[in-house]
Amino acid sequence: MTDIETPTGVLLGTYTPGTPEWEQARAGLCITATEIAAVMNLSPWSNPFVLWHKKSGLPVPPFVATPQVEWGNRLEPAVADKWADAHDGYGIESTGTWRHQDRDWQRATPDRIVYTNRGKTIELLEVKTSPTGEGWESGVPLHYYCQIQWQLDTLGLDLCHVAVLISGHDYREYTVEYDPDDAKLMRHAAAQFLNHVERGERPDIDDSTGTYDTIRRQADRYDAIDVEIPGPVAARYEATHQQLKAADAEHTQAKSLLLDALGNGRNARHLGRLIAYRTAHEDGTTRSLQPAR
Known part of the structure; x- marks a missing residue:
């Protein structure tokens, strides 16, 4: 047809x-x-x-x-x-x-x-x-x-x-x-x-x-000038940046605690629920700790 x-x-x-x-x-x-x-x-x-x-x-x-x-x-x-x-x-x-x-x-x-x-x-x-x-x-x-x-x-x-x-x-x-x-x-x-x-x-x-x-793609040149940023925008950026740094540090410590508790294991579980899993190099050392999907 x-x-x-x-x-x-x-x-x-x-x-x-x-x-x-x-x-x-x-x-x-x-x-x-x-x-x-x-x-x-x-x-x-x-x-x-x-x-x-x-x-x-x-x-x-x-x-x-x-x-x-x-x-x-x-x-x-x-x-x-x-x-x-x-x-x-x-x-x-x-x-x-x-x-x-x-x-x-x-x-x-x-x-x-x-x-x-x-x-x-x-x-x-x-x-x-x-x-x-x-x-x-x-x-x-x-x-x-x-x-x-x-x-x-x-x-x-x-x-x-x-x-x-x-x-x-x-x-x-x-x-x-x-x-x-x-x-x-x-x-x-x-x-x-x-x-x-x-x-x-x-x-x-x-x-x-x-x-x-x-x-990021909207600027079409790079001018070496100062730009006055509105107070609410500046304050929000600075506050969230500090929160991100603190959250990153806290999460790094949480990963260390979890990896330490996991030891030589692969899957980290709590009450049967998968929390994270470990991938390893050939010698058994940890390559990465991945959160459960």
């Missing part, structure tokens, strides 16, 4: 991730499905502060192609094939970047479009990989749920299948149904966010590493 049409989606094109064309389709004042969780402050990888700077054309921390990302991309076709094998009667196709027919700023790039009844029933398939099952115990993690709702709302579809491969061998399937109330909530948040970008109204500084790394 080709030339798939969806109720509200307009196909902009099919682009290779990382190419200038792909970046252009996602650039400017628009919100993509992978960005909506950041707008809602539910993303583990970004937040409104970082995304605001990106949409404003300001420097942000660079994307890091970790081994997890690389293998997720490499395994995506295999996981999609596994889903297709388990769902005879469905057609499955890769697709491109879409926008909503009435909202040019609403964009989505689903992993796959699947269909039955000669294309009369069109649904989505999202393919995920995860090194652990954390977050998948009771369904699709919330940030992925936001992504899927945004895709369904953009294309005007009712159902998305989710195929996930966990730890390289644990294959699972889920489904997410379209929720008009959740979609409306996200559309409102996205529209407000883009208005803030247009007005130059920056989100508040939060306590995340992403925000700190974004601020």
